Amino acid sequence: MIQHGEPLDLGxxxxxxxxxxxxxxxxxxxxxxxxxxxxxxxxxxxxADEGIRKVWSAITEYFAQRERDARPIITLYExxxxxxxxxxxxxxxxxxxxxxxxxxxxxxLYEEGTxxxxxxxxxxxxxxxxxxxxxxxxxxxxxxxxxxxxxxAELLDLKVSDxxxxxxxxxxxxxxxxxxxxxxxxxxxxxxxxSPAAMQIREHLTTATRPDKLIxxxxxxxxx
Numbered sequence: 001m002i003q004h005g006e007p008l009d010l011g012x013x014x015x016x017x018x019x020x021x022x023x024x025x026x027x028x029x030x031x032x033x034x035x036x037x038x039x040x041x042x043x044x045x046x047x048a049d050e051g052i053r054k055v056w057s058a059i060t061e062y063f064a065q066r067e068r069d070a071r072p073i074i075t076l077y078e079x080x081x082x083x084x085x086x087x088x089x090x091x092x093x094x095x096x097x098x099x100x101x102x103x104x105x106x107x108x109l110y111e112e113g114t115x116x117x118x119x120x121x122x123x124x125x126x127x128x129x130x131x132x133x134x135x136x137x138x139x140x141x142x143x144x145x146x147x148x149x150x151x152x153a154e155l156l157d158l159k160v161s162d163x164x165x166x167x168x169x170x171x172x173x174x175x176x177x178x179x180x181x182x183x184x185x186x187x188x189x190x191x192x193x194x195s196p197a198a199m200q201i202r203e204h205l206t207t208a209t210r211p212d213k214l215i216x217x218x219x220x221x222x223x224x
Contacts, residue, residue: 117178
């Protein structure tokens, strides 16, 4: 799901056991469906079973309930396992992963309070083993922050369609910045032969724990 979300059937060849779960949980419900030339994750289709649509709504509502603080994944799991949902342990992380991928630009994942810049296999395997260590938080842009966001998006050469209020959010800008830093070589990560502002920016990008504080407080402070 994380690495092969765009091909048909997630690139699963043949009929291994995971293929049947994919078909029943993601494909037939419309959670993974073709849009344009590729497949992507989104809310269940209108023709999907009412039960799966209610489960999806419960997940996205949980994301949105409190935007000031991160919310624990384990609490979401407990809510989904209880009536009226009764989601089994097997498909629960599959649905969570799909919801995170579908809301990639506006829902942040945290591990023990530290922002996870990019959902990857290693992070999700840790989540599978210890969901109590992870939490989620949704972001929404309002007021002057929208202007700052759009200016940063322009600097990063993001397409206008990617940064409109209904399609883009804080993580649309934060993730490219964090990816840029993770690709620096060892010399660039450690050298002191750069300006004080550049050193502060590098430090903030490598130690970010809150996306909003990073782009609205830390980076502006580093730049004076």
